Amino acid sequence: MSADNILEVSDLRVSFSLRGKMLTALRGTSLELRRGETLAVVGESGSGKSVLAKTFLGMLDKNGRVESGSIIFDGQDLARYTTEKQWLGIRGKRIAMIFQDPMTALNPLKTVGEQIREAAALHRGLDRRTSRLAVIETLERVGIGEPELRYRQFPHEFSGGMRQRAVIAAAVACRPEVLICDEPTTALDVTVQAQILDLIKSLQRDLHMSVLFITHDLGVVASVAQRVAVMYSGQVVEEGSVEEVFYDPRAPYTWALLASLPQLGVKGEELYSIKGTPPSLFKEIRGDAFAPRNPQALEVDFVEEPPAFPVSPTHWARTWLLDPRAPCIEAPRSIMRLRERLSKARKDPGRAGKASGGEA
Amino acid sequence: MGPYVLRRLGQSLFTVVIVVVSVFMLLRLMPSSGYFTREDYVNMDATARTAYLRNMGVLDNPAIQFGHFISGLAKADLGRSIAIYPRTPVLTILAEKAPYSLWFGLAALVISMGLGLGLGVLMARQKDKVADGIGTVYVTIVRAIPSLIWLFLIQQWVTGLLGWPMVFYGDRPVSWILPTASLSLSGIAWYAIWLRRFMVDEENRDYVRFATSKGLPRRRVMTGHVLRNALVPLVQYFPQQVLLTIAGSLLIESIYSIPGMGGLLVNAIRQQDNPIVQALVLLYSVLGIAGVFLGDILMMLVDPRIKLEGSGGAKAGKA
Numbered sequence: 001m002s003a004d005n006i007l008e009v010s011d012l013r014v015s016f017s018l019r020g021k022m023l024t025a026l027r028g029t030s031l032e033l034r035r036g037e038t039l040a041v042v043g044e045s046g047s048g049k050s051v052l053a054k055t056f057l058g059m060l061d062k063n064g065r066v067e068s069g070s071i072i073f074d075g076q077d078l079a080r081y082t083t084e085k086q087w088l089g090i091r092g093k094r095i096a097m098i099f100q101d102p103m104t105a106l107n108p109l110k111t112v113g114e115q116i117r118e119a120a121a122l123h124r125g126l127d128r129r130t131s132r133l134a135v136i137e138t139l140e141r142v143g144i145g146e147p148e149l150r151y152r153q154f155p156h157e158f159s160g161g162m163r164q165r166a167v168i169a170a171a172v173a174c175r176p177e178v179l180i181c182d183e184p185t186t187a188l189d190v191t192v193q194a195q196i197l198d199l200i201k202s203l204q205r206d207l208h209m210s211v212l213f214i215t216h217d218l219g220v221v222a223s224v225a226q227r228v229a230v231m232y233s234g235q236v237v238e239e240g241s242v243e244e245v246f247y248d249p250r251a252p253y254t255w256a257l258l259a260s261l262p263q264l265g266v267k268g269e270e271l272y273s274i275k276g277t278p279p280s281l282f283k284e285i286r287g288d289a290f291a292p293r294n295p296q297a298l299e300v301d302f303v304e305e306p307p308a309f310p311v312s313p314t315h316w317a318r319t320w321l322l323d324p325r326a327p328c329i330e331a332p333r334s335i336m337r338l339r340e341r342l343s344k345a346r347k348d349p350g351r352a353g354k355a356s357g358g359e360a
Numbered sequence: 361m362g363p364y365v366l367r368r369l370g371q372s373l374f375t376v377v378i379v380v381v382s383v384f385m386l387l388r389l390m391p392s393s394g395y396f397t398r399e400d401y402v403n404m405d406a407t408a409r410t411a412y413l414r415n416m417g418v419l420d421n422p423a424i425q426f427g428h429f430i431s432g433l434a435k436a437d438l439g440r441s442i443a444i445y446p447r448t449p450v451l452t453i454l455a456e457k458a459p460y461s462l463w464f465g466l467a468a469l470v471i472s473m474g475l476g477l478g479l480g481v482l483m484a485r486q487k488d489k490v491a492d493g494i495g496t497v498y499v500t501i502v503r504a505i506p507s508l509i510w511l512f513l514i515q516q517w518v519t520g521l522l523g524w525p526m527v528f529y530g531d532r533p534v535s536w537i538l539p540t541a542s543l544s545l546s547g548i549a550w551y552a553i554w555l556r557r558f559m560v561d562e563e564n565r566d567y568v569r570f571a572t573s574k575g576l577p578r579r580r581v582m583t584g585h586v587l588r589n590a591l592v593p594l595v596q597y598f599p600q601q602v603l604l605t606i607a608g609s610l611l612i613e614s615i616y617s618i619p620g621m622g623g624l625l626v627n628a629i630r631q632q633d634n635p636i637v638q639a640l641v642l643l644y645s646v647l648g649i650a651g652v653f654l655g656d657i658l659m660m661l662v663d664p665r666i667k668l669e670g671s672g673g674a675k676a677g678k679a
Contacts, residue, residue: 057573084578092575099573104566107585108665109592118584119574154664170574 005072006210007033007056007178012069012079014051014060014234023281025051027234027289028069030308033178038204038211040221040242042257043231046278049214052231053180055079056095056212058087073178093123096176098200100183102164106155112163113139113151116170123174135173142169143199161192165199172203179204180212185220197224218261222246227314230254233278233289240315247342249335250309250317252297253290259332272332288320296329365657372649379645380638384429387634388422394632395442416442418634429638439635444627450639454621458606461613461620464536465605468543475544476551481587483552484559495552502549508611511542515615527617539616543609551594558590565589596659600651607644 014026026048033039041049054060055071058081071078073095081087099105106115113135120138121131132151139147142165155163164184171179181200185193201224204211213224221228222242229239230253238251249255259272276293279285288294291301300306300320309322320326330336392413393401404412413419417428432439438450445453483495502510518538519526525535562568563586571581608622625644628636660666 059569059572088575088577090575091573097570097573099566099570101566105570107567107571107589109589109663110585115571118576118580123575156665167570170570174575 004034005032006035006074007031007212008070008072009052010070010072012052012055012071013067014048014055014064015067016061016064018063018282021282024067024284025064025234025281026055026069027285029231029234029236031229031236031239033210033212034227035210036204036208037227038201038213038225040213040215040225040228041231041236042216042218042221042228044216044257044278046281047231048234049216049231050182051234053097053182053212053214056178056180057091057097059091092119092171092176093174094176095178095180096171096174097180097182098164098167098171098184101187102160102167102184103187105167106163108155111152111154112158112166113153116166116173119170120173135169138169138173139166142166142172142203143195144169160188161195164188164192164196168196168199168203172207172209175207177209178212179209180214182214183216184213186215186217193220200224218246218258230257233285234281235289235318237290237319238315238317240311240317243342244312244315247338248311248315249331249338250311250315250322251290251319252294252321254317255331255335256290256294258338259334272334288318298326298329368653368656372653375649376642376645380642381426383641384426384638385422387632387637388418388425390632392418397443433642438639441633441636443631443633444624444636450635453624453636454639454643457608457619457621457624460618461608461622462606464539464543464612464618464620465608466602467540468547469601469605471540471544472547472551476548477555477591479548479552480555480559481582483556484563484586484590485582487556487560492556495556499549499553502546503553507546510545511611511615514538514542535616539612539618542615543612554594555590558593559586562586562589592659592662595662596655599654599658600648603647603651603654604644606647 009029009031012026012029013024015022015024017023029048029052031039031041031052041052043049051060051064055066056073056078058078060066066079069079073090078090081090106112113132116135116138117128117131120126120134121128124131124134126134136147136151139150144150144162144165150158150162150166155166158166168184179200184200185196188196197220200211200213203209211224213221215221225242227240228242228245229236230245230251231237232253238245238249238254245254246258249258256272256274260274262271274293275295279289279292286305287303288297288301288306291297294301298320306318306320306323308316308318310316311322321329331339392409395413395416395418396404396409400412401409410419417425420428429439436451438454441448441450441453479495479498483492486492515526515538518524524538525532527535528539529535568581568585571585572578576584606621608618608620608624610622610626612618613620613622621640624636625640627633628640
């Protein structure tokens, strides 16, 4: 494990038993979260983003379990944790999580302050009075005005944005090292979204947290993250810096994902959409999971799963196109335009050459 | 909250008056032959019957009769029984019978809540496991089989097995056990199944996931969040259940010959013992309405989202 990484997931397999059938939600997911960075995990619904987040806190549903692989956090393999006692040392204390819907994340019958305080008191061993003061301080830090009054209020007296601030306050009250944000802005108004993103960014800076940001909104990715991992059917298919993945994507799925962004479409041309549906996770997937939906799939894609090929020291992708023996298949035109913009933007021609070298 | 409570009190009082007046007047529409025993009716001639009825006061204008009833009420006089306990003040009858029903009812309520809520928590925590299965079987049996059948079986078998008396004796505490237990059985099932259901509902809420992600031990999540929230819908019924224990249980009291209130209303109606019917209707409607009212107040105290204001509807606020 590299010293830069605070969390390192390798080859993680997670499956659920559903009415006697096995559903494999994560099929060998690998991921690295660096210290102090924000890593965005993107992918469509059902790609395993949320399951991945839950495994970091040992909060898989009862019918799910980690089959193999490892989650190394501070030298410990979280994938081997079994007892609640082990997890209690991690959950909320060192790895905290923010959920998608702030309207339902808080207990409607308890005051907002109490819900933040109960965690803070537990993890930091504070008494009622001290922990109350700490909570009021945290409320103020996350931008909640009149924190003393707000402490005593109930969730229904908060607006959606304020509730998400309260949820964030509860998550950061114990100064976690890692903050997992599971689509924290999806349920919010667009105007509030930006405020919440700014809040998360500033908290990350101040508290030196590493953030794993799960989203399907690529606009959000660009504004918060330094690096991005693209997930498809329970696997990370491409990981690299935001710049690399957005402007020089290599995996066919990433191409398809980016090409279907309305912003990248050209006026007059029909907007690209990915044909077909993701594969059933109940069946064993042979080869590249995206191959059946990829019109340019190679023969080998249907037979053998592509390994991760490095594109640059910070960028890799799982696609046979990166194999030296692969034929040269052009990315869609919209992607090519992005790539041109990248090479123009890059003053250093050596790096750009290296980045495109893997294509041969 | 103050004005709301006052308005609700006014409404409740109005409802009680409506109930009492209508029952009072309806009783006066009954055929007068109902006031006689079969034997008396045959033996008396028309004049004697009229004299008998006049003596009873049932031939007066109903409005005047109602006036008597109200002025009696002001003096804490509910009148005297006619047919069941001739000439005994109704208040004396109630004072004698109510304590039996009340004590059995309260004891059963405490047991029902203690065991029922405990069983509910156990079933919710062990959902789909053995304890949950056993609990479900128990609840299903108790709720599905007519209570008359198992109440009777308990009386027959358990008394025989343990050598306990078949009926109630005020001076033999051992004879109090079976009626109380029988009275509790369905209450236990009621509390268990509803608490289980509400807890399972709550357990799948997002806030439980969030509470867990904060690092609270499962035990604390269950008690501090799930159980607490699951009890809210049950709290509403609590005052009613306490107050209406006084009405007693017709079935249990007749099976074990307990001289309680159960069956008194039915008997009084059958024998046209108007003063007793009036008194009981007044009592039960006051208690029933007070129970609903207190239930609403209690709900408001435990659920901050409910504000009993404005047009009087309970409103769950969503910002």
